[in-house]
Amino acid sequence: MRADARKNYDHILAVARDVVAEQGVNASMRDIARRAGVGLATLLRHFPTREAFFEALVCTKLDALTQKADELEMSARPDEALLSWFREWIAFAQGQKGVVAMMAAAHTNPDSALYASCAAVHSAGARLLARAQGEGRARADMNGDDLFGLMSALGWLVDLPSFAPRADHLTHIVASAILANPSSNDVEKAVY
Incomplete structure (x- = not known):
């Protein structure tokens, strides 16, 4: 994984930890992407499901x-x-x-x-x-x-x-x- 892609991946997971802590495992993928400052397509590129x-x-x-x-x-x-x-x-x-x-x-x-x-x-x-x-x-x-x-x-x-x-x-x-x-x-x- 390229350095910038890895940084994006790690950032998404860091933001997701906070969202999931607040909302549980039913947290919205769209909300996670929005809060991470990335598009849903970027999130899905890293995590297809x-x-x-x-x-x-x-x-x-x-x-x-x-x-x-x-x-x-x-x-x-x-x-x-x-x-x-x-x-x-x-x-x-x-x-x-x-x-x-x-x-x-x-x-x-x-x-x-x-x-x-x-x-x-x-x-x-x-x-x-x-x-x-x-x-x-x-x-x-x-x-x-x-x-x-x-x-x-x-x-x-x-x-x-x-x-x-x-x-x-x-x-x-x-x-x-x-x-x-x-x-x-x-x-x-x-x-x-």
Whole structure:
């Protein structure tokens, strides 16, 4: 991709993140193009379908979450790394309404454009969990599938308007359930 085309592509995705955060996955492609200062034809040249557009948007964030897990794995205490990454994932799910349903559908579908990024996030979470378990800081009776399931369930729940005001509290409860013998201070530091 030429440098100017790449710059346009990145700019469209940056604007789209804001629009989708406001309007959810049903945001208008025309509105995204208008707010990005490009024509609809330019948007469609980069992203020929609505699905391709949202997959690219979600993939960039999932890839960033995978990279964040790698960084935390090297720099933080195992329980802090796990909970910090968990919090990042929840913030992503809250900021992109409808994304959890997209990920859940892609998680087991190797034909989906999101599959590889979802698998990488799942694997990153499993690694962080195993590391915390190895230090005795996370429950031993759960695995990466359980963690991914809890994250997805929480992400879906806080996406509902009736539960959104309780998102921080629910995140705190789930984070506490993941840790082995958590102190309230540990969970609060990592989650808030």
